[in-house]
Amino acid sequence: MSFGSFSLCKELQQSLIEQGYTKATAIQQQAIPLVLEQRDLIAIAQTGTGKTASFSLPMLQLLTKGTAATDNHIRALVLTPTRELAAQVGQAILSYSSLTNLSTTAVHGGVRIEPQIAKLQSGVDVLVATPGRLLDLYTQQALSFDKLEILVLDEADRMLDLGFVDDIRHIQKLLPIKRQNLMFSATFTNPIRLLAEDMLNSPATVEISPETSNLEAISQRVHPVDKNRKTELLIHLIKSNSWNQVLIFCRTKHGADNLVTNLEQVGIRGASIHANRTQHARTQVLGGFRDGSIKVLVATDLASRGIDLSRLSCVINLDLPFVAEDYVHRIGRTGRAGHKGLAISLFSDDESKQLKSIEKLIGRTFTQTLVPGFELAIKPIVDESDDDLYGNFEPDPTYLKQTQKRSKHTKSGSNRSRSKRR
Structure with missing residues (x-):
């Protein structure tokens, strides 16, 4: 289905053409018409399936029909869990609305609040914000929710993981009761369900099955290696492959910084991004990674949902x-x-x-491939009789059950209604 099939104004259609967008993804095909009908919506889909456009395009279309924001009012609010995601979503909405008269601003912590207050003085049609900075701005009377029309919770599961549930419920109490609510999440666990029941009014539900997610487009490989030779193998892989960009995930901030030092010692330019870096430093690093001046980015899970590159060559765990x-x-x-x-x-x-645990979650068993020259010093021993094999690494049971259930169906999505407002 092309974007021309949706009832979008010519300005939005033209901006999509200029950016090379032609065919809508599965989540976009199902979500956009429902948002245009001004329905509340729960959308469940894996990362990388086009969720930002799924809510941004119809939201912008609805806003073009109303009166522009004035004073310090905002008309649409998009809440995101991280600073990087706020900046990324804000930039996407700016690009979609570039030919309209709608205004968009992204606000988050880690930078001075005064310039953000100044941008809000004349009103903003779309505000993208992290919960903490949004409440700071509200406390300083820098914005008003009186004329809010649309609320979007982006990466709702991640927001709960990061402990923002109290902030979200506080923000909810500040908003007009009559509004459109859109919730986008990669998973639909019990906490997400409870939050949806509390915040959404008779929502339609769109679920995109794993078969239509981007996992099918990813070749997944596992290389066994002695723990003390992981960095050596990583360097070997980077130097022996012509990857344009590589994103590497480490478990700890200290490990990420040490890895960058080790890479630079062998002539590989890299940079790290994690919670201890200032927002300015994180922005600079992401900018360098996007423009190609930094080939290797080493990240903790802070960045797992905050980096959006359409042609990233390789991810290494x-x-x-x-x-x-x-x-x-x-x-x-x-x-x-x-x-x-x-x-x-x-x-x-x-x-x-x-x-x-990962194999159980995604429903496949990996073939482990040794890299020549990195044979194991000691053959690993796995005790298959261990009744507590997964221990604390057991996947979330609700997420796992839903993933397995959806994998049995070829239908990519469904629309259901849920109702309850507390």
Whole structure:
């Protein structure tokens, strides 16, 4: 289905043409018409499936029919869990609305609040914000929710993971009761369901099955290696392959910084991004990675949902994540926008439980391939009789059950209604 099939104004249609957008993804095909009908919506889909455009385009279309924001009012609010995602979503909305008269501003912590207050003085049609900075601005009376028409919760599951549930409920109490609510999430666990029941009014539900997510476009490889040779193998892989850009995930901030130092010692320019970096430093690093001046970006899971590159060559897990779902979010940075992707995991024997948990979550068993020259010093021993094989690495049972249920159906989505406002 092309974007021309939707009832979007000529300005939005033209901006999509100029950016090379032609065919709508599965989530866009189902979500956009429902948002245009001004329905509340729950949209469940993996990262990299086009969720931002799914809510941005119809939201902008609805806003073009109203009166522009004035004073310090905002008309649409998009809440995101991280600073990087706020900046990314804000930039996407700016590009979609470039030919309209709608205004968009992104606000988040880590930078001075005064310039953000100044931007809000004359009103903003679309405000993209992290919860903490939004409440700071509200406390300083820099904005008003009186004329809010649309609320979007982007990456709702991640916001709950990061402990923003109290902030979200506080923000909810400040908003007009009559509004359109859109919730986008990669998972639909019990906490997400409860939040949806509390905030949304008779929502339609769109679920995109794993078959239509970008995981099918990603070649996933696992290389067993002795733990003390992981960095050596990583350097070998980077130097022996012609990858334009590589995103590497480490488990800790200290490990990410040490890896950058090791890479630079062998002539590989890299940079790290994690919670201890200032917002200015993180912005600079992401800018360098996007323009190609930085070839290798080393990140903790802070960045797993905050980096959007349409043609990222490769994602490498130097360390397997403790939470199986984070594996999906990490590798979802590649294989986007219709392109093929490559995800490599360097696996040591002490990560057996994580690997088993990931395999259980995605419903496949990896073929482990030794890289010549990196044969294992000691053959790993796995105790298959261990009744607690997954231990603390067990995937979220609700997420796993829904993933397995959806994988049995070829239908990519469904619309259902839920009702309850507390």
